[in-house]
Amino acid sequence: MAVEADTGLPEQIEPERGHACPPDWPAPIRALTQLSRVLALVEGAGIIICMLAVIFLSTWQFVERNLVQRHVPFFHSPPWGDGVIRHSVFLLGFFGGAYATFTARHIRIDAVTRVLSVRARLALRVLTTIAALGIVTMFTYAAWGFYKVTLEEAGDASQAEQFFTSSRGALIIVIGYGVVAFHFLVQIALDIGWLVSKQPVPPTYIAEASAH
Amino acid sequence: MLFPLTIVILLALLGLPLFCVLGAIGLLGLHYGGTDLSGGLADVYRLAGAEAVSLSTIPLFTFAGYLMAKAKTAQRLVRMAEALLGWIPGGLALVTLWTCAFFTIFTGASGVTIVALGGLLLPELEKSNYPKRFSLELVTGSGAIGLLFPPALPLIVYGIVYGINAGQITDSGTQTFQIDRFFYAGIVPGLLVLGILSVYCIAMGWHAKVPRKKLDLREFGRAFWEAKWELPIPFVILGLLGFGLAVIPEVAALTALYVFIVESFIYKDVNLRRDLFNLTRESMTLVGAIFMKIAAATILTAYFVDAGIPERLFDLLSVYVHTPRAVLLVLNVVLLLVGCLMDIFSAIVVVVPLIVPAAAKFHIDPYHLGVIFLLNLEIGYLLPPAGLNLFIAAFRFNRPITQLYRAVIPFILLIGLALGIITYFPQLVVVPKATGPQIKMAAPTE
Amino acid sequence: HAQTVLKIATLAPDGSAWMNLFREWGRNVEAKSAGKVKIKFFAGGSQGDERDAVRKMRLGQLSGAAVTAIGLGLIQPEVRVLELPMLIKSYAELDYVRNAMNEDFKKKFEEKGYVLLGWGDVGPVHIFSNIPIRSKADLLQTKLWAWTDDPLVKTMFRQLGSNGVPLGVPDVLTSLQTGLINACYGSPLSMVALQWYTKVKFMTGMQLSQAVGASVVTKRDWDKLAPDAQKIVMDEAKIMEKKLLTTIRADNDKALASMKAAGVQVIESPPAMQKEFEAQAIALRPILEKDPVVYTHEFRTKVEKLLADFRAGKK
Ligand code: NA
Numbered sequence: 001m002a003v004e005a006d007t008g009l010p011e012q013i014e015p016e017r018g019h020a021c022p023p024d025w026p027a028p029i030r031a032l033t034q035l036s037r038v039l040a041l042v043e044g045a046g047i048i049i050c051m052l053a054v055i056f057l058s059t060w061q062f063v064e065r066n067l068v069q070r071h072v073p074f075f076h077s078p079p080w081g082d083g084v085i086r087h088s089v090f091l092l093g094f095f096g097g098a099y100a101t102f103t104a105r106h107i108r109i110d111a112v113t114r115v116l117s118v119r120a121r122l123a124l125r126v127l128t129t130i131a132a133l134g135i136v137t138m139f140t141y142a143a144w145g146f147y148k149v150t151l152e153e154a155g156d157a158s159q160a161e162q163f164f165t166s167s168r169g170a171l172i173i174v175i176g177y178g179v180v181a182f183h184f185l186v187q188i189a190l191d192i193g194w195l196v197s198k199q200p201v202p203p204t205y206i207a208e209a210s211a212h
Numbered sequence: 213m214l215f216p217l218t219i220v221i222l223l224a225l226l227g228l229p230l231f232c233v234l235g236a237i238g239l240l241g242l243h244y245g246g247t248d249l250s251g252g253l254a255d256v257y258r259l260a261g262a263e264a265v266s267l268s269t270i271p272l273f274t275f276a277g278y279l280m281a282k283a284k285t286a287q288r289l290v291r292m293a294e295a296l297l298g299w300i301p302g303g304l305a306l307v308t309l310w311t312c313a314f315f316t317i318f319t320g321a322s323g324v325t326i327v328a329l330g331g332l333l334l335p336e337l338e339k340s341n342y343p344k345r346f347s348l349e350l351v352t353g354s355g356a357i358g359l360l361f362p363p364a365l366p367l368i369v370y371g372i373v374y375g376i377n378a379g380q381i382t383d384s385g386t387q388t389f390q391i392d393r394f395f396y397a398g399i400v401p402g403l404l405v406l407g408i409l410s411v412y413c414i415a416m417g418w419h420a421k422v423p424r425k426k427l428d429l430r431e432f433g434r435a436f437w438e439a440k441w442e443l444p445i446p447f448v449i450l451g452l453l454g455f456g457l458a459v460i461p462e463v464a465a466l467t468a469l470y471v472f473i474v475e476s477f478i479y480k481d482v483n484l485r486r487d488l489f490n491l492t493r494e495s496m497t498l499v500g501a502i503f504m505k506i507a508a509a510t511i512l513t514a515y516f517v518d519a520g521i522p523e524r525l526f527d528l529l530s531v532y533v534h535t536p537r538a539v540l541l542v543l544n545v546v547l548l549l550v551g552c553l554m555d556i557f558s559a560i561v562v563v564v565p566l567i568v569p570a571a572a573k574f575h576i577d578p579y580h581l582g583v584i585f586l587l588n589l590e591i592g593y594l595l596p597p598a599g600l601n602l603f604i605a606a607f608r609f610n611r612p613i614t615q616l617y618r619a620v621i622p623f624i625l626l627i628g629l630a631l632g633i634i635t636y637f638p639q640l641v642v643v644p645k646a647t648g649p650q651i652k653m654a655a656p657t658e
Numbered sequence: 659h660a661q662t663v664l665k666i667a668t669l670a671p672d673g674s675a676w677m678n679l680f681r682e683w684g685r686n687v688e689a690k691s692a693g694k695v696k697i698k699f700f701a702g703g704s705q706g707d708e709r710d711a712v713r714k715m716r717l718g719q720l721s722g723a724a725v726t727a728i729g730l731g732l733i734q735p736e737v738r739v740l741e742l743p744m745l746i747k748s749y750a751e752l753d754y755v756r757n758a759m760n761e762d763f764k765k766k767f768e769e770k771g772y773v774l775l776g777w778g779d780v781g782p783v784h785i786f787s788n789i790p791i792r793s794k795a796d797l798l799q800t801k802l803w804a805w806t807d808d809p810l811v812k813t814m815f816r817q818l819g820s821n822g823v824p825l826g827v828p829d830v831l832t833s834l835q836t837g838l839i840n841a842c843y844g845s846p847l848s849m850v851a852l853q854w855y856t857k858v859k860f861m862t863g864m865q866l867s868q869a870v871g872a873s874v875v876t877k878r879d880w881d882k883l884a885p886d887a888q889k890i891v892m893d894e895a896k897i898m899e900k901k902l903l904t905t906i907r908a909d910n911d912k913a914l915a916s917m918k919a920a921g922v923q924v925i926e927s928p929p930a931m932q933k934e935f936e937a938q939a940i941a942l943r944p945i946l947e948k949d950p951v952v953y954t955h956e957f958r959t960k961v962e963k964l965l966a967d968f969r970a971g972k973k
């Protein structure tokens with residue numbers, strides 16, 4: 001099993017990854033952490049639902065088309081199926097992206113951070129995460145502007161029968177980046193908490209990839 | 213915008229997530245260009261439009277790949293491959309190389325290959341005594357070659373975009389470009405790249421003294437029978453596509469469904485209650501990280517388009533470049549950069565229209581150009597500091613990014629060697645003869 | 659003096675007849691306005707498809723767009739009346755109706771905050787297939803591509819009782835090759851540009867509709883121009899419109915001739931088939947007034963009346 005642990009195979013992923021804080025920390029931080037964890041649960045559930053939706057609807061369309069072309073009657077796939085597949089893929093991206101934020105696993109350059117001590121790493125991460133929070137807040141704000149424009153499309157005939165109208169789609173972006181921003185915020189609070197508290201930091205919390 | 217740009221790049225080196233880096237540069241550019249930032253986000257929503265069709269293969273094949281990694285698929289396949297090919301030095305490395313290339317043809321993204329197959333094969337390579345650096349390099353780089361073979365989606369999209377841009381009817385036709393002939397253009401160059409890399413694999417196997425085995429047909433038969441549920445997958449995929457029964461996204465969904473059923477109910481390697489939730493969430497965490505990067509790259513692309521950056525770059529180059537070979541050389545450099553920063557489909561849509569006039573002006577064969585274009589984008593994915601595949605591998609195998617930077621250098625050099633050969637020998641780009649009367653297409657004139 | 663830049667997006671690629679004329683328009687406007695107005699084009703769909711272009715006009719990122727009726731329909735769906743199947747049957751009919759209703763359309767676009775600069779053509783739409791189509795039953799036997807993003811097409815398929823195969827434009831060519839679909843539709847020019855003609859054997863003689871397009875600018879950016887500049891832009895657009903119609907029509911003829919030379923066989927549609935489709939199309943027209951609402955009854959009947967007058971006058 002040693003080799004597999006090295007390669008980060010699924011069974012080796014520690015379930016305790018993500019935001020957590022000791023019970024003796026101030027209530028506001030604990031509340032933020034708790035909310036972050038609840039959101040992460042929702043993201044996990046959303047991932048399962050979207051994955052099921054994509055597989056189920058795609059398979060249905062495939063079976064239906066091939067049977068109907070051979071003049072075998074079959075249950076009609078819903079007219080909104082295509083839109084739901086496309087938006088489920090889109091949602092998977094945002095749910096996964098939010099969860100990657102919760103577990104601090106966005107792709108980034110670790111050339112500098114990995115040579116630092118744990119405390120220096122934490123301090124640097126506070127800095128970069130504040131920047132990330134600012135940037136993603138801008139994404140959210142700009143997405144809001146886009147959302148307002150899509151509201152004008154509400155009456156379009158092309159949106160008839162669509163479950164995901166363009167304004168609901170745009171709302172995915174607003175909420176998606178909003179949640180990512182929130183996870184960043186909680187991470188900043190927790191990182192500062194560990195810096196201030198002088199307690200030993202759990203190794204999984206700020207682990208860097210290991211060079212084998 | 214130089215000052216904020218410097219800050220962003222500095223922060224990137226200190227570990228700011230890559231998606232924030234790309235998105236911030238995009239937003240800064242739009243802001244300084246006097247353009248509403250929301251326009252960039254409108255482009256992000258395009259990922260849920262027609263482009264989602266190709267995007268959907270990423271989560272589906274990633275999910276299937278994680279399922280197979282959790283199951284003992286790799287052990288079954290490796291057992292079979294070793295019985296049959298274990299006598300060749302570098303046998304398992306060859307199996308890895310060719311399997312990854314083959315898989316990428318269908319996923320259309322070499323990053324997905326790293327996720328889906330790399331996780332299976334890396335531990336097996338390391339167990340078989342291949343050097344760790346080489347093993348990591350092989351699973352990171354092998355997907356890159358698949359994009360040259362039909363029906364890889366980037367090849368098709370390139371053909372369509374190029375065809376539309378070059379294919380306007382005028383009275384004096386000077387250049388013909390036919391997509392269905394282009395589909396074959398990458399085959400010989402792709403085989404050349406595979407050939408060069410195969411030699412490298414054999415050399416590495418030899419050098420590392422990977423223990424060789426006797427050809428054991430009986431053992432092969434047993435292993436073949438054990439893997440009977442997983443082996444048909446590539447052939448079923450080929451059949452579904454070849455007979456026009458399904459499109460690629462449907463194939464991806466069917467593959468995910470099939471792999472789920474086989475691993476959970478036949479091999480029983482995946483426990484529904486214990487594994488499935490975590491496994492799905494894990495796989496989608498990686499997909500989410502990739503998605504965030506692709507979405508941010510579209511914001512950056514929005515800025516490039518709005519400010520006309522690629523046009524300006526090409527205008528600047530046209531002042532200094534005057535021969536076809538020089539054009540190709542410069543194009544190589546620009547495309548490596550593009551492949552590093554932009555998503556492959558955005559890159560095609562934005563850059564192809566700009567190179568069509570240059571190709572016409574210098575009488576560069578459009579099929580030759582297409583192969584060079586795609587090969588460059590693929591190398592761009594492996595190129596430090598920002599090549600996407602490096603980050604995907606770093607995430608998937610939990611390795612430092614700097615280790616990946618070092619690991620892939622021989623691969624980049626070897627594919628670069630192939631690229632050089634292909635650039636200088638256009639004869640290698642073999643396309644079928646035109647059949648029947650053809651419509652003359654004129655290249656656009658300035 | 660201050661220069662006003664109009665940013666205009668289109669799907670037409672650089673080097674196409676459309677784009678060559680747009681650029682000429684841009685050069686003329688810039689010259690005649692002494693540089694006060696500059697038109698910056700985004701060709702080849704670099705700003706996204708027509709839906710994206712319309713959104714970016716609403717956002718103010720783009721000033722205008724040159725789009726097909728699909729894009730126009732997202733701004734003012736009434737315009738789709740022109741593309742109803744089996745309604746307008748020739749360029750002469752199209753020109754007559756469009757000219758007669760130009761002011762109505764202009765007003766309709768004004769209501770939505772857009773200025774209609776000039777019309778364009780896409781061309782006559784035909785069905786192309788790998789099995790000859792001589793009746794509605796033949797058509798229903800085909801595996802027909804459906805571009806379901808368009809409410810008009812979607813409703814038409816529903817009403818035909820056909821299960822079209824929904825695919826994006828990039829997938830059509832390979833799907834014709836593998837046999838996932840064996841029929842598609844488009845104008846001769848688009849069939850050639852997308853190279854779909856290489857994968858079909860037959861063209862159905864009957865013309866389904868006339869696909870059209872137009873250039874529009876948002877009122878927000880239009881009002882930034884001085885009245886004399888507006889006049890220059892508009893006058894030059896009129897000149898461009900004339901050239902565009904002539905060129906595109908000639909190109910469609912050329913594309914048709916080239917396709918025939920390349921081996922695409924035209925299957926004449928028997929009168930019985932024409933009648934079948936005519937009946938189907940007439941039944942479709944009221945549906946698109948309420949489910950979904952594409953155009954108003956008033957607009958549709960006005961077009962029908964104009965056509966009846968024109969045909970009577972011709973007799
Ligand atoms: Na596609």
Ligand code: NA
Binds near residue numbers: 320322
């Ligand atoms: Na790739």
